[in-house]
Amino acid sequence: MKRRFFLPAMLALCLLTSCTVPSAKPEPEPVTAELFAMDTYMSLVAYGDEAQDALTEASQVINDLDRTLSRTREGSDVWNLNHAGSVVPSADTAVLLNAALRYTADTEGCFDITIAPLVEAWGITTDSPRVPSQEEIDALLKKVGPQHLLLTADMARLDKGCAVDLGAIAKGYAGDAVADVFSRYGVESGAVSLGGNVYVCGTRPDGNPWQVAIQDPQGEGYACTLLLSDAFAVTSGGYQRYFTGPDGTVYQHILDPATGRPAQSDLLSVTVVCPNGTRADAYSTALYVMGEQRAWQFWEARDGGDRAFDMVLVTADGRLVVTPGLADRFREEESAPYEVHFITR
Amino acid sequence: MKSTSSPADLRPTRYDALVAAAVLVLAIAVAVAVYAPARAGGEEPVVVVTAGGEEVYRLPLRQFPDAPVTFTHNGYTLTLRPDASGSDSGVYVAQSDCPGHDCVHMGVIRRTGQSIVCLPAQIVIRLEGGSGGPDLTVG
Numbered sequence: 001m002k003r004r005f006f007l008p009a010m011l012a013l014c015l016l017t018s019c020t021v022p023s024a025k026p027e028p029e030p031v032t033a034e035l036f037a038m039d040t041y042m043s044l045v046a047y048g049d050e051a052q053d054a055l056t057e058a059s060q061v062i063n064d065l066d067r068t069l070s071r072t073r074e075g076s077d078v079w080n081l082n083h084a085g086s087v088v089p090s091a092d093t094a095v096l097l098n099a100a101l102r103y104t105a106d107t108e109g110c111f112d113i114t115i116a117p118l119v120e121a122w123g124i125t126t127d128s129p130r131v132p133s134q135e136e137i138d139a140l141l142k143k144v145g146p147q148h149l150l151l152t153a154d155m156a157r158l159d160k161g162c163a164v165d166l167g168a169i170a171k172g173y174a175g176d177a178v179a180d181v182f183s184r185y186g187v188e189s190g191a192v193s194l195g196g197n198v199y200v201c202g203t204r205p206d207g208n209p210w211q212v213a214i215q216d217p218q219g220e221g222y223a224c225t226l227l228l229s230d231a232f233a234v235t236s237g238g239y240q241r242y243f244t245g246p247d248g249t250v251y252q253h254i255l256d257p258a259t260g261r262p263a264q265s266d267l268l269s270v271t272v273v274c275p276n277g278t279r280a281d282a283y284s285t286a287l288y289v290m291g292e293q294r295a296w297q298f299w300e301a302r303d304g305g306d307r308a309f310d311m312v313l314v315t316a317d318g319r320l321v322v323t324p325g326l327a328d329r330f331r332e333e334e335s336a337p338y339e340v341h342f343i344t345r
Numbered sequence: 346m347k348s349t350s351s352p353a354d355l356r357p358t359r360y361d362a363l364v365a366a367a368v369l370v371l372a373i374a375v376a377v378a379v380y381a382p383a384r385a386g387g388e389e390p391v392v393v394v395t396a397g398g399e400e401v402y403r404l405p406l407r408q409f410p411d412a413p414v415t416f417t418h419n420g421y422t423l424t425l426r427p428d429a430s431g432s433d434s435g436v437y438v439a440q441s442d443c444p445g446h447d448c449v450h451m452g453v454i455r456r457t458g459q460s461i462v463c464l465p466a467q468i469v470i471r472l473e474g475g476s477g478g479p480d481l482t483v484g
Binding site for chain 1: 395398435444445447450451452453454455456458459462464467469478479480481482483484
């Protein structure tokens with residue numbers, strides 16, 4: 001009889017021992033911070049021994065950048081530049097203005113911080129948005145272009161009547177600054193959401209990549225999810241910030257520097273993933289303005305180089321266009337009504 | 346190799362079947378007990394509202410009242426309503442006197458991790474808890 005029970009007993013042992021109980025090691029406690037800055041809502045989470053100090057300094061850095069780079073805050077570098085025509089910029093302002101000019105050249109003007117006079121005229125995110133006349137737009141377009149901004153070693157100057165707006169790049173720069181703070185404090189796991197800008201540091205505490213969902217621009221859920229670690233992801237789209245004109249026309253907030261009007265894009269949103277927050281921010285805006293065809297060409301021309309990036313385009317005709325670098329980090333959303341198209345090299 | 350059992354002795358009997366069945370039941374029970382709570386998350390999404398960084402409201406999504414709930418901060422008032430049009434319940438900002446109405450444009454949120462932000466009012470409505478949500482949302 002004992003022999004008869006041997007086989008089942010061994011089977012029992014195998015089955016029971018295969019049910020390993022999850023590690024009893026407690027999950028590390030997250031440290032969190034929230035703030036309203038740079039005209040957006042920001043949330044930060046970090047893990048580790050110095051996470052609290054890191055978040056305190058990161059919040060301070062963000063608020064300092066807000067005070068320096070804001071277009072609407074009196075006394076900021078940008079406010080002084082726009083109102084006085086020149087400023088001795090802080091180190092951050094100088095770095096960012098120089099970067100902005102580089103990205104203007106890089107994107108052939110689809111990203112341009114000198115669009116500010118038109119942003120002001122449209123007032124799309126203000127109390128009193130309006131549709132400027134074509135004459136007004138044409139006049140203001142003459143004030144737009146990198147040739148109106150002169151940067152020297154210690155001075156920034158603008159031509160008369162011109163202005164800059166760093167809103168399409170400042171959050172990306174802030175993301176880079178937070179990444180730098182995390183690095184100095186030895187934070188190996190953290191996630192930061194600065195409005196539409198995300199930075200993920202390392203992996204989640206459980207060792208898995210962070211799950212970053214891209215908002216569905218025409219639905220209530222997510223278009224897809226990306227599994228990311230040590231990366232920036234920035235989305236631009238016109239689906240949240242817009243106003244409806246008296247005739248029912250919807251005017252979204254991203255202006256095309258070439259026309260001075262809201263970009264007529266065949267894209268609903270653009271998400272750029274790369275190791276640099278400033279670049280991701282500038283590129284996402286530019287690609288939205290470019291539209292699908294030019295965005296493909298722009299990506300292709302930089303693939304494999306030092307300005308390489310990945311992207312997810314949500315097109316107006318219902319497709320998700322995904323670059324090959326994201327293929328194994330991409331998770332389709334079952335409920336999302338999109339056909340997924342992976343670009344091949 | 347020498348065998349002391351006859352072929353008849355090795356043939357399975359109903360006792361063997363009983364032991365095997367008992368082992369299987371026990372293994373399944375242990376597996377369910379160990380893994381099921383972790384997978385299910387053990388909780389449903391909770392509506393959390395903060396105003397100026399302070400939490401002012403917290404209620405499980407399913408218990409969100411049918412009547413509108415209003416929140417006022419920074420001089421602006423938002424009206425939050427439940428939505429049951431989808432397969433999952435949700436909430437949305439039905440009205441706001443803030444400029445831009447970005448919070449109204451954000452539509453319904455139904456899933457853990459989603460949020461509605463009203464910058465002028467500095468009010469954040471988000472869904473916490475539950476299971477299966479992403480860590481972050483971009484867009």
